Ligand SMILES: [Ca+2]
Ligand SMILES: [Ca+2]
């Protein structure tokens with residue numbers, strides 16, 4: 001007798017290349033035997049950070065040539081457990097002369113190393129060191145970086161360093 005084995009997408013999808021789909025693969029039980037028959041579903045290894053995802057495996061189209069054989073459990077799920085991680089690293093300007101007028105931009109780059117399905121946000125902030133916003137040394141910059149989730153993706157953060165004209169602040173002594 002024979003049955004046919006198929007897979008179908010759950011949260012794991014063939015469109016996302018998570019596994020190789022199987023459509024109506026014939027499974028044959030030899031006459032007079034009860035030996036278990038195996039079907040292998042091939043999982044695609046990737047380095048993308050995902051949730052653990054499931055696909056469905058099912059049996060259909062029993063052919064027992066009219067004999068009294070019925071299908072019991074028809075569907076099971078396979079879980080693909082995520083084994084990937086990603087990091088965001090900050091690089092960029094560390095030291096620059098402030099200049100003598102206007103603003104000087106200090107540019108920092110936040111770089112994502114591995115793909116992350118669905119993207120994510122990272123908040124950033126500037127905080128006073130010996131340079132302070134109270135002393136108009138730089139412009140406070142707080143915000144959020146929205147990563148699409150592509151490997152090697154870079155988001156820029158610009159911090160403006162200020163030069164206040166001393167001449168404007170000077171008052172004549174007499
Ligand atoms: Ca996936
Ligand atoms: Ca995957």
Ligand SMILES: [Ca+2]
Nearest residue numbers: 046047083084
């Ligand atoms: Ca992996």
Ligand SMILES: [Ca+2]
Nearest residue numbers: 046048050084
């Ligand atoms: Ca993965």
